[in-house]
Amino acid sequence: MADGAGSAEAKGAVANEPEKKKSPWLDAWYDPVAGMSCYSSFLCLSDLAADGDHRLVMVDMKKRIRMYKGTTIQWEHKLPDVPCAVQSFYHEAGHPPIPTLAVASGHRVLIFRNMRPSMQYRLPPLEIDPVERDIWKDLTQDGADIQAGFDRLNAARENGTALSNQSIDFLAVEDLESQTEYVRACRPNEDHLLQQQTAITCMEVLKQNMDEQTAVSMLVIGTENRMIYILNSSALEIAAKVKLEAVPTFISVLGLFDVEYRITVACRDGNIYTVKNGQVLSNVIELETQPVGLVRFDKNVYVGCMDNVIHCFHFKGKKNHSIYLPCPISCMSLLQITKSRVAKALVVALQNGEVRLYNGKHLIATVETNDVVTGIKLGTFGREEGSMVLSFKSGALMVKILQRNANLDGTSVTVGPPPEQDIPLDVPKKTKLYVEQTSREREQAIDMHRTFQRDLCKLRLSTARAYVNLLGTGHGPMSTAAGAQVRINAQVLGMGPQFKILVRIQNAGATALYDVPVHCTTNQNLYRIPRPSFFLPVLVPQQVYLVEVPLTCVNENGGTAAVRIFLASARGTVPLISAIVQMPISEPAIIDSF
The missing domain is CATH 2.60.40.10 (Immunoglobulins)
Structure with a gap:
């Protein structure tokens, strides 16, 4: 009987507590020793074998590319340079359509087909300033004055001329003998003397003429020389290029290249630019701090900033709302489900280990992790559409699956005043003393206020006198x-x-x-x-x-x-x-x- 009563009391206590919201995510897989710490641009989910089983492709700063089929490593390859992004796209309409893997590394785009290196595309070199070219032409001549050439290059740099890496390295040499050896080493490469290469900062995929999952796509690349390049479907030629005001860091694309397309670009100057059909629009979104993430949500653009705030803008530039977070943002991504149902949500990873799910400005769910999330990717993994891949700072890897009956509707979230507001307060009854005091305050309100102000002035005067005496005797701080x-x-x-x-x-x-x-x-x-x-x-x-x-x-x-x-x-x-x-x-x- 006692145990039954205790159990009933415990159940009653639990029932009185607020019910904890159930997480919509299911734990699928966790590998604490994966050994690859990836950013969001280093992750890719794609059906690379055209068998309906989507693989996970990862690259990291250790110049590696790895492919997971389920929970096992299917393929791993060494890269020639440190990568900055990985994407999959369809270069042709085959039967069955097999996607191509593109890895951006330095100034090159490495193309992998059927898990084998196929080719690489090199971005065009930068144009060398004529002043610098003339100086090096004189330096490579026999009997050239090395010190005079050094001074001319130094003066060109001070005048604002953008020098190549070769000239910058030459100016870093101090003594004349080493400068002479450096120029002598450059003479055999006179035909390729000055070639300045750029570097890729971000990469996305743009559909060419059909809005389908297996439609022919094109690569959109942002570079350090403030350019946006759109490569054709074979990734061999530049179909379009756009000059920006700053270096792009995040890219989001929408539309079709042959019909109409928009490219939203977040740059290092703290501004967001929009490119429509190859032209930069005049409406520029200016941010208060640097962006750390960019996600397009229908006609809205969500931008995460370094001041722990996510701003939502209409794609024309009007600000809709802001979401204030308790700690810095680590990464952001878009959850999009189209097969079983149509649902979209914003996923934000914070540096305190939280992964938050938002629908608009409404918080739907929060997932707690024991490590800092460095990269996040949402899509189809295996045969599950609503999968979330998390890469941690320690090198661990985690996969979660969204429940098929999960409610992502933001309107279901309780808004407005809390339910405790409807509970009446236990106000004590009015006593005789309370009634007398209130009536006295109403009748003598002016006199009471004057007395209070007089006493307050006296207190301030006494405090000031004491402080002056304290300073006068040298006892103060x-x-x-x-x-x-x-x-x-x-x-x-x-x-x-x-x-x-x-x-x-x-x-x-x-x-x-x-x-x-x-x-x-x-x-x-x-x-x-x-x-x-x-x-x-x-x-x-x-x-x-x-x-x-x-x-x-x-x-x-x-x-x-x-x-x-x-x-x-x-x-x-x-x-x-x-x-x-x-x-x-x-x-x-x-x-x-x-």
Whole structure:
């Protein structure tokens, strides 16, 4: 009977607590020793074998590309350079359509087909300034003046000329002999003397003429020289290119290349630009801080910023709302389900280990993790459409699957006042004393207000007088004299009977003080100070001075007393400031104990 009653009470207590929202995510797989820490652009989900089983493709900073089929590693390959993005696209309409894997690395796009390296596309080199080209043409001649060429290159750099890496390396050489060797080493490559390559910063995929999953696609590439390149479906030629005002960092595409398309670009200058059919539109979104993530949600653009805020803009530039987060944003991605049902949601990973699911500005669910999420990818993994792949800072890998009956409708989230607001407060009944006090306040409101203001003024006056007296006697934390503000702080070092008082003195004003006397007083029966008075020659503004005051306890019983330190003025008798040091109980001398 007792157990039954206890169980009933426990159930009642649980029922009274607010019900915890069930997570819509199911744990599918976790590999703590995967050993690949990836950003969001380093992850890709694609049906690379055209068998309906979507693989996970990962690249990392260790120049590796790895493919997972289910929970096993199916393929791994070494890359020639550090990658910055990986994407899959369909270069032709085959039967069955087999996607192509593209890895952006340096100034090249590496193409993999059927899990084998197929080809690579190199971005066009940058145009070299004619001034720099003429200087190097003179340097490669026999009998050229190396020092004169060095000075000309240095002057060109100071005038704002963008130099190539070869010229920058040459200017880093200091002695003339090494400069001569550097120029001699460059002469055999006279035909390819000055070639400046750019670097890819981001990459996306744009459908060409059909809005289908297996339609022919094109690569959209952002580079360090502030360019957007659109490659054709074979990734061999540039179909279109656009010049931006800043270096792109995040790209989001929408539409078809042959019909109409929009490219939303977040750049390093803190602005968001829109490219429509190869033209940069005039409506520019200016952010308060640097962007850390960009996601397009229908006609809205969600931008995560470094100030822990996600801003939602209409694609024409109008701001809709903002979502304020408790900690910095790690990465963002879009959850999109189209087969079983139509649903979209925004997934945001925070640096405290939380992964949040938003529909609009409504928070739907939160997933807690034990590590910092560095990369997130949503799509179809295996045969499950609503899969979420998480890559952690420690190199771990986690896969979660969205429940098929999960409710992603943001309108179902409770908005407005909390339900506790409808519960009436337990207000006590009005007593006779309460009624008398309220009636007195109504009748004598003016007199009570005047009395209160008079007492408040008296209190302020008394406080000001006490503070002035405190500063006048030098007892305050800071004193002002001759336009200078002085601070003092003291610290006791030692266990006894030998002590040392470390005094820190700072002139916080704008005027220097000269010949400042310092006096130390204490109980002569307890302590002996060898030099109780001394002078400080000068106190420079904003400079902290350390003064050591030795002190010896002469009382065998080890008593304690206070030591007072005064900073006086060279011309006045009132101390500028003082500090009281409470001494600890002195330990007996170790030598005397033997």
